[in-house]
Amino acid sequence: MPEVRELTLGEAVREALAEEMRRDPRVFMCGEDIAEAGTVFKVLGGLVEEFGTERVLDTPISEAGFTGMAVGAAMTGMRPVVDIMFGDFSTLVMDQMVNQAAKIHYMSGGKWKVPMVMRATLGATRRSAAQHSQSLHAWFCHIPGLKVVLPSTPYDAKGLMKTAIRDDNPVVFFEDKMMYKMKGPVPAEEYTIPFGVADVKRAGTDITIVATSSMVQVALGAAKLLEESGISAEVIDPRTVWPLDEKTIVESAKKTSRAIVVDEGYGRYGVTAEIASVIAEGAFFSLEAPVKRMGAMHVPIPFSPPLEDATVPTEQTVFEAAKALCG
Amino acid sequence: MTTVIDRSRTSSGMDVDQALRMYRQMVTIRLFEEKVNDLYTRALMPGLAHLYIGEEAVAVGVCEALRPDDYITSTHRGHGHCLAKGARLDRMFAELLGKEAGYCKGKGGSMHIADPDTGNLGANAIVGGSAGIATGAALSAKRLKTDRVAVCFFGDGAMGQGLLYEVMNMAALWKLPVIYVCENNLYNEYTHNSETLAGDILTRAAGFGIQGESIDGQDIRQVYATAKETVDRVRRGAGPAFLICNTYRFMGHHVGDVNREYYRSKQEEQMWKTERDPIKLTAEWLANEDLADRARLERVEGEVRSEIEKAAEFALSAPFPRPDKVDQDVYA
Numbered sequence: 001m002p003e004v005r006e007l008t009l010g011e012a013v014r015e016a017l018a019e020e021m022r023r024d025p026r027v028f029m030c031g032e033d034i035a036e037a038g039t040v041f042k043v044l045g046g047l048v049e050e051f052g053t054e055r056v057l058d059t060p061i062s063e064a065g066f067t068g069m070a071v072g073a074a075m076t077g078m079r080p081v082v083d084i085m086f087g088d089f090s091t092l093v094m095d096q097m098v099n100q101a102a103k104i105h106y107m108s109g110g111k112w113k114v115p116m117v118m119r120a121t122l123g124a125t126r127r128s129a130a131q132h133s134q135s136l137h138a139w140f141c142h143i144p145g146l147k148v149v150l151p152s153t154p155y156d157a158k159g160l161m162k163t164a165i166r167d168d169n170p171v172v173f174f175e176d177k178m179m180y181k182m183k184g185p186v187p188a189e190e191y192t193i194p195f196g197v198a199d200v201k202r203a204g205t206d207i208t209i210v211a212t213s214s215m216v217q218v219a220l221g222a223a224k225l226l227e228e229s230g231i232s233a234e235v236i237d238p239r240t241v242w243p244l245d246e247k248t249i250v251e252s253a254k255k256t257s258r259a260i261v262v263d264e265g266y267g268r269y270g271v272t273a274e275i276a277s278v279i280a281e282g283a284f285f286s287l288e289a290p291v292k293r294m295g296a297m298h299v300p301i302p303f304s305p306p307l308e309d310a311t312v313p314t315e316q317t318v319f320e321a322a323k324a325l326c327g
Numbered sequence: 328m329t330t331v332i333d334r335s336r337t338s339s340g341m342d343v344d345q346a347l348r349m350y351r352q353m354v355t356i357r358l359f360e361e362k363v364n365d366l367y368t369r370a371l372m373p374g375l376a377h378l379y380i381g382e383e384a385v386a387v388g389v390c391e392a393l394r395p396d397d398y399i400t401s402t403h404r405g406h407g408h409c410l411a412k413g414a415r416l417d418r419m420f421a422e423l424l425g426k427e428a429g430y431c432k433g434k435g436g437s438m439h440i441a442d443p444d445t446g447n448l449g450a451n452a453i454v455g456g457s458a459g460i461a462t463g464a465a466l467s468a469k470r471l472k473t474d475r476v477a478v479c480f481f482g483d484g485a486m487g488q489g490l491l492y493e494v495m496n497m498a499a500l501w502k503l504p505v506i507y508v509c510e511n512n513l514y515n516e517y518t519h520n521s522e523t524l525a526g527d528i529l530t531r532a533a534g535f536g537i538q539g540e541s542i543d544g545q546d547i548r549q550v551y552a553t554a555k556e557t558v559d560r561v562r563r564g565a566g567p568a569f570l571i572c573n574t575y576r577f578m579g580h581h582v583g584d585v586n587r588e589y590y591r592s593k594q595e596e597q598m599w600k601t602e603r604d605p606i607k608l609t610a611e612w613l614a615n616e617d618l619a620d621r622a623r624l625e626r627v628e629g630e631v632r633s634e635i636e637k638a639a640e641f642a643l644s645a646p647f648p649r650p651d652k653v654d655q656d657v658y659a
Contacts, residue, residue: 028470054470060500065493068459069466072477075448076398076467095490099453100460108441108449109432110656144657168659 031083102145159193196243204234250282267295379407381577388550400457405450420642455488532569544572
């Protein structure tokens with residue numbers, strides 16, 4: 001029997017990074033407080049001891065600068081992994097990711113490559129207020145040339161991170177900061193998870209719930225409540241929102257005839273809108289009800305706990321929405 | 328006793344062949360740009376182009392000091408840098424015309440010429456946008472011990488971009504082999520830099536402990552000599568350097584910027600063209616030192632002119648990419 005351990009999501013990410021750095025001397029990390037501090041979330045603890053400060057490189061608080069340097073380093077033989085402490089700071093790196101990293105391969109007629117990973121966090125309910133709580137991954141999905149990864153379990157986080165580092169394109173990897181302590185089984189032996197392959201987290205027959213990142217556990221909790229009401233929910237995690245496994249999602253919606261899409265980003269013009277339209281286009285004639293979208297409320301994330309908690313979908317709200325669709 | 332005069336070196340110690348090579352390179356850039364303007368005027372070129380005319384000595388002098396495998400990043404006004412770093416005329420023209428044979432298969436155009444074979448990490452249409460890329464290439468060079476240096480070309484307009492200061496700080500902290508070359512042509516598009524720059528530019532580099540110099544960008548000898556000394560120092564591991572090359576954009580911000588009196592006078596332009604033309608100055612120097620007579624220089628110009636014509640003809644008759652190539656090269 002192959003060995004399977006229980007690791008937290010944070011440990012799984014760290015293990016993936018450590019393995020890839022051992023495998024490939026070109027891989028290095030850079031970001032704020034990543035070396036001795038091991039990031040503010042302690043995800044990278046211990047790596048600087050093994051790999052040294054040149055490969056676990058503490059930077060000044062200059063997100064655009066070190067992300068731009070990672071682009072240049074990636075073009076010239078390195079494989080950088082950039083750490084953006086909070087996804088909210090994506091605003092600071094947008095030119096480097098969108099106008100530089102994403103376009104260089106295309107603009108150069110396919111001659112230069114930018115094999116880099118930008119790690120960032122997403123997710124509210126940490127009482128961190130409006131500038132440290134957003135889920136802005138949809139911004140990157142909008143840009144051709146980037147790939148966007150949203151792991152929801154330790155197993156997925158490790159396998160997807162290893163794939164991200166080996167990819168020859170710029171990959172944006174969002175980790176839910178509230179899930180770092182979540183435990184799950186992770187095999188001890190080597191594995192990777194391909195991009196563009198959704199995972200059916202729970203099989204069902206009456207309704208499809210497509211959920212990403214932090215919302216996968218919410219969807220699974222809702223599915224349990226639905227089961228108690230006699231409704232069988234299928235929970236699908238795309239794992240990468242670009243490339244997107246449209247086939248698995250559409251096939252599931254055709255089978256169940258109802259679908260909800262849940263994502264912690266803003267609903268308007270967001271990931272839920274895109275996936276809902278994929279379902280509407282692909283499964284229209286099989287649908288018994290309109291596709292329902294559930295995302296963050298269209299407000300800046302507030303500080304006060306009862307206000308903040310109202311902004312994100314919960315087991316209860318997903319359960320109620322699903323029940324209404326099946327009613 | 329007869330005195331043997333060594334004609335292989337100039338009075339400033341420069342190799343004569345090298346001086347002539349740089350002269351030819353400057354003429355090549357000038358005539359390339361004139362041809363680009365001609366193609367634009369005759370509506371044979373899609374889009375716009377930002378001409379490098381007047382600034383040729385900067386690209387040529389700096390790139391002459393570089394090895395073929397050294398890196399550069401360029402700007403929207405980048406044809407001169409690309410040619411000076413070794414780009415071919417025919418593929419340059421082809422790219423400007425959006426042809427398949429261009430450096431980027433027609434996908435980049437005038438502002439995005441890139442070529443791994445000549446160490447050209449790419450021209451960049453975001454002002455100051457390549458500062459991170461050049462500095463990152465220098466980080467690679469240091470980590471991979473390739474002994475390469477990276478040159479980041481940008482204009483005085485980029486001095487307004489924060490990214491530049493972020494990466495200069497890191498380059499200085501980590502002693503990276505990168506040279507920031509500021510082509511100070513006095514104008515940020517249509518605005519004189521007296522309206523955009525506070526203080527002395529050079530002190531900005533000094534603030535990071537980066538050695539800087541401000542030189543006459545119209546004097547090929549000064550540009551090359553300074554660049555050579557700087558590149559050698561940076562390659563030896565002394566950390567980053569900053570070079571201001573004071574120059575002038577003879578033409579408009581782009582080929583369509585024809586009426587310019589509202590932001591600068593014709594007299595000012597005329598003064599630079601008659602008194603500060605880097606090509607004229609080089610020709611005078613070569614003639615005065617008896618290194619090359621007028622006839623020889625005219626021969627060079629004639630040769631270059633026919634190369635330009637041939638390259639432009641190639642590009643004009645080259646095929647466009649097939650429309651079904653549009654979604655290729657999005658991902659590696």
